[in-house]
Amino acid sequence: MISLHGPQGAVDHGGSGSDGSxxxxxxWIDLNDPTAEEAAKVERTTGIRIPSRSALSEVESSSRLRRNRDGLSLSTPMVTFDRSDFSLKPLGFLLTADHFVTVRYHDMRAFAAVRKRVDDGDGDGSTSTRMFLLVVEELVDNLADLLEEMSGDLDNLSTRIFDFDAGARPGARKGDATAPKRRDLALRRLLRSVGRHGKSLAKVRASLLGLGRITAFVKNECDQALGEDDLPRFDTLGQDIASLDEFETRLSDTVQFLLDATLGLINIEQNNAFRVLTVVSVVGVPPTLVASIYGMNFKHMPELDWAYGYPYGLALIAVSAVLPLVFFRVKGWL
Structure with a gap:
C-alpha cells in the first residue's frame, strides 16, 4: 500500500496524480508491504530505486547504511511492537533532497502517530530530513514505552520467582501427591517467561542499535544541508537512544539474574526430591538388616524358641525404621 504525505498532512493515498507523477x-512516501507494481510506480515517479525485502534484510553495515546517486539508503531490523507476535522485520528509509521514502512490512503505531502529528500541525514535515526526524523520534518513543512495559513485567516476574511457594497456594495441601507436579509446572512456566523476556530484549536491542547507526549516519552525511533547528534534534535523538541502550542493558542483566534465580529454584526442587529418596533408602536399611539376620538358616538361634520371638522381631524391625526418621526429624532434614 502506498500513502503520500506533505507538510500539511496526507496528500493522495492513491499514490500518484492523474498524469502518473x-x-x-x-x-513522505510510505510503502507498507508494497507489491512489485507499487514499488515500480514509485521508482518511475521519483527516480528512487526501491530495495527489495531481501535487500533490506541484509546484515552487513555496508548494505544497511549506503549513499548512492539517489541519496541515502538505510535499513534496520525493527520489532513489530505486537507482544503476541514479537519479531523483527526489516524497515527501510530512502532519503533524498526532495523525498523521504519508508519501506516496511508490518503496521506500526509510530507511523500512524507521525501522520496524525503532521495532520494536526504538531510536527514540521516541510523537508525530507525533518520528516525523517519525526518518524525516528516516534520510533524511539515507542521503543522507550516498550522497555517500560518490559520493566514492569520483569518486576512482576521477580515477585513471582522470589515468592514462589507452591505449598502456600490455595488448594495445595501438605502431603498432596499432585503438589510436586504443580511446582514443576509452575517452574517451567517461570523459565519460559524469563526466556521470552530475554528474547524480546535482544530484539529491542537490535532495533535500538540500528536506529542509532542510522541517526549518526544521516547526521554526518547531511551535515551541510541541516538547519540550525535540526542539529539539536539529532543530538537529542542520539542521547535518547544511548540512554535506552543503557536501560535495555540493565533489563538484560535483570533477566540473567532472574534466570539464575529460577534455575536455583529448580535445583532446590531437585535436591528436595533427592533428599526424600535418600531418607527413604536410609530408613529402609536397618529393617532390611534385621530381617536378613533373622532370615538366616542357622540351627541354633535363641530367638526361635522364644514364645514372643516373632513379635520381638517385628518390633525390632519397626523400631529400626522409626529411629532414623526421628534422627532426621531432629536434624531438620524432614
Whole structure:
C-alpha cells in the first residue's frame, strides 16, 4: 500500500496524480508491504530505486547504511511492537533532497502517530530530513514505552520467582501427591517467561542499535544541508537512544539474574526430591538388616524358641525404621 504525505498532512493515498507523477507537495512516501507494481510506480515517479525485502534484510553495515546517486539508503531490523507476535522485520528509509521514502512490512503505531502529528500541525514535515526526524523520534518513543512495559513485567516476574511457594497456594495441601507436579509446572512456566523476556530484549536491542547507526549516519552525511533547528534534534535523538541502550542493558542483566534465580529454584526442587529418596533408602536399611539376620538358616538361634520371638522381631524391625526418621526429624532434614 502506498500513502503520500506533505507538510500539511496526507496528500493522495492513491499514490500518484492523474498524469502518473507525484503531487508537488509530496514529501513522505510510505510503502507498507508494497507489491512489485507499487514499488515500480514509485521508482518511475521519483527516480528512487526501491530495495527489495531481501535487500533490506541484509546484515552487513555496508548494505544497511549506503549513499548512492539517489541519496541515502538505510535499513534496520525493527520489532513489530505486537507482544503476541514479537519479531523483527526489516524497515527501510530512502532519503533524498526532495523525498523521504519508508519501506516496511508490518503496521506500526509510530507511523500512524507521525501522520496524525503532521495532520494536526504538531510536527514540521516541510523537508525530507525533518520528516525523517519525526518518524525516528516516534520510533524511539515507542521503543522507550516498550522497555517500560518490559520493566514492569520483569518486576512482576521477580515477585513471582522470589515468592514462589507452591505449598502456600490455595488448594495445595501438605502431603498432596499432585503438589510436586504443580511446582514443576509452575517452574517451567517461570523459565519460559524469563526466556521470552530475554528474547524480546535482544530484539529491542537490535532495533535500538540500528536506529542509532542510522541517526549518526544521516547526521554526518547531511551535515551541510541541516538547519540550525535540526542539529539539536539529532543530538537529542542520539542521547535518547544511548540512554535506552543503557536501560535495555540493565533489563538484560535483570533477566540473567532472574534466570539464575529460577534455575536455583529448580535445583532446590531437585535436591528436595533427592533428599526424600535418600531418607527413604536410609530408613529402609536397618529393617532390611534385621530381617536378613533373622532370615538366616542357622540351627541354633535363641530367638526361635522364644514364645514372643516373632513379635520381638517385628518390633525390632519397626523400631529400626522409626529411629532414623526421628534422627532426621531432629536434624531438620524432614
Amino acid at each position: 507525484l503531487p508537488a507537495q509530496t514529501v
